[in-house]
Amino acid sequence: MNPFASPDNLDKELRSLLCEASINLCDWFAESGNQGPIPDSFELPNVAPEKEGVTNNILLRDLQLLMEGAYRPSHPGALAHLDPPPLSASIIGDLICAGLNNNLLAEELSPSLSSLERKLSEWFSNKLGLGPLSSGVAVSGGTLSNLMALVMARNLAGLGSDPSAVFFASEDAHVSLLKAVEVMGLKKDSFQKIPTDEKGKLSIYELSLILKKIKSEGKKCFAVVATAGTTVRGAIDPINEVAKFCNKENIWLHVDGAIGGVFGLSPNTSELLEGLSCANSITVNPQKILGITKTSSLLLVANKDDLSSVFSTGLPYAEPISGNHFHGGELGIQGTRSAESLKLWIGLRQLGEKGIEKLLLNSISRRSYLESLIDNSKFKIISGSLHLLAITPLNYSSSESFEWSIKTRKSLLTNNFMLSRPIYKDRYYLKAVLGNPNTKFEDLKLLADLINQSIL
Numbered sequence: 001m002n003p004f005a006s007p008d009n010l011d012k013e014l015r016s017l018l019c020e021a022s023i024n025l026c027d028w029f030a031e032s033g034n035q036g037p038i039p040d041s042f043e044l045p046n047v048a049p050e051k052e053g054v055t056n057n058i059l060l061r062d063l064q065l066l067m068e069g070a071y072r073p074s075h076p077g078a079l080a081h082l083d084p085p086p087l088s089a090s091i092i093g094d095l096i097c098a099g100l101n102n103n104l105l106a107e108e109l110s111p112s113l114s115s116l117e118r119k120l121s122e123w124f125s126n127k128l129g130l131g132p133l134s135s136g137v138a139v140s141g142g143t144l145s146n147l148m149a150l151v152m153a154r155n156l157a158g159l160g161s162d163p164s165a166v167f168f169a170s171e172d173a174h175v176s177l178l179k180a181v182e183v184m185g186l187k188k189d190s191f192q193k194i195p196t197d198e199k200g201k202l203s204i205y206e207l208s209l210i211l212k213k214i215k216s217e218g219k220k221c222f223a224v225v226a227t228a229g230t231t232v233r234g235a236i237d238p239i240n241e242v243a244k245f246c247n248k249e250n251i252w253l254h255v256d257g258a259i260g261g262v263f264g265l266s267p268n269t270s271e272l273l274e275g276l277s278c279a280n281s282i283t284v285n286p287q288k289i290l291g292i293t294k295t296s297s298l299l300l301v302a303n304k305d306d307l308s309s310v311f312s313t314g315l316p317y318a319e320p321i322s323g324n325h326f327h328g329g330e331l332g333i334q335g336t337r338s339a340e341s342l343k344l345w346i347g348l349r350q351l352g353e354k355g356i357e358k359l360l361l362n363s364i365s366r367r368s369y370l371e372s373l374i375d376n377s378k379f380k381i382i383s384g385s386l387h388l389l390a391i392t393p394l395n396y397s398s399s400e401s402f403e404w405s406i407k408t409r410k411s412l413l414t415n416n417f418m419l420s421r422p423i424y425k426d427r428y429y430l431k432a433v434l435g436n437p438n439t440k441f442e443d444l445k446l447l448a449d450l451i452n453q454s455i456l
């Protein structure tokens with residue numbers, strides 16, 4: 001048995017392995033509806049390699065065990081997080097990507113795929129209105145996209161070695177910004193949290209007050225991060241006003257659109273993100289709603305030279321490339337990278353503009369439908385204009401909300417609904433993300449009944 005595909009003739013063993021694994025995967029999908037979103041228990045196959053390599057049959061059997069213990073994003077009740085079921089084209093994109101095993105580090109290791117990534121990033125950044133000089137780079141997750149944006153903003157502001165330099169984001173911004181503070185060697189108070197209003201949006205008034213204070217302390221600022229889709233309630237900061245503010249103060253605007261950015265792809269939802277086109281950089285995570293297999297994130301920039309001017313080191317061991325391009329490995333923090341844009345490209349092609357729009361609009365309708373069914377004489381609902389909402393009983397103390405959230409999440413799970421349990425401003429909530437295209441209105445009716453009955 002040769003564990004590498006023959007380069008000389010059709011490798012029948014590989015072909016039957018791929019066929020059987022594909023059949024097993026299809027069966028796994030087919031039975032997902034009869035299972036819950038998460039298994040009650042699972043068995044792990046042997047982890048360490050044996051002395052001799054095992055047969056394909058054993059590999060397939062072991063894979064089956066892992067599959068049975070996996071989270072099932074295609075279950076209609078899988079509503080806890082921003083992890084939708086995968087598009088079928090994206091699955092084969094990942095398979096082919098693994099087979100090609102190209103490396104986005106250097107052009108010579110991924111000739112067609114490096115070019116695809118550039119073109120796709122340009123398409124995306126143009127769609128979001130970033131203009132003729134815009135482009136971007138595929139990055140393994142939104143955390144890294146945000147980090148790269150902040151590193152770029154800080155360096156280009158000439159503050160690369162100033163640990164007291166400051167950036168601003170709302171108090172509801174994503175935890176990845178806290179990691180960025182650590183990685184960038186910034187002081188703890190370099191991340192100035194701006195209070196949000198009652199809708200969970202960054203307050204411009206508070207932002208201007210805090211900037212004044214920071215300046216009066218003699219500190220320098222390098223970025224404002226506006227969030228397009230906060231993690232708990234899907235709120236969108238007033239990007240347009242933040243953009244005007246940044247323009248006036250000459251500060252970099254980064255939009256963390258890990259959740260909401262893709263809503264800019266459709267003319268029917270892009271108005272939710274007014275001002276997005278004024279950003280210097282944008283994080284988008286197609287893995288979070290469009291069903292592109294993980295990981296799929298892009299860092300888009302209004303001026304593509306900004307990426308190379310900060311991250312380019314030269315790649316002395318790779319052939320130089322023609323044109324005014326840079327190797328993929330010079331456009332960000334990562335070196336070796338798989339061709340993540342392959343599954344994004346093929347997934348978007350499968351959906352088409354209409355399919356993308358339908359996914360986005362249907363997610364929003366499911367959120368509004370569920371919202372309309374929750375008894376607001378019993379519950380406080382926090383949501384925005386996207387596809388997320390979170391619910392907590394009215395007038396509960398922090399500890400009462402904790403008890404309720406534990407008990408209710410558990411009883412919902414016995415009915416095969418999986419919601420998450422975020423803590424937000426001292427209260428526990430149950431959060432639903434309505435991006436799962438398999439969830440029907442009748443499922444939501446049942447879910448709402450169960451939630452409404454969770455308190456008397």
Ligand SMILES: *Cc1c(COP(=O)(O)O)cnc(C)c1O
Pocket residue numbers: 140141142143144146174176227229230231256257258259285297
């Ligand atoms: C998920 C998320 C991120 C981080 O993205 P990962 O791909 O999980 O690293 C950043 N910002 C927001 C608003 C998010 O929801």
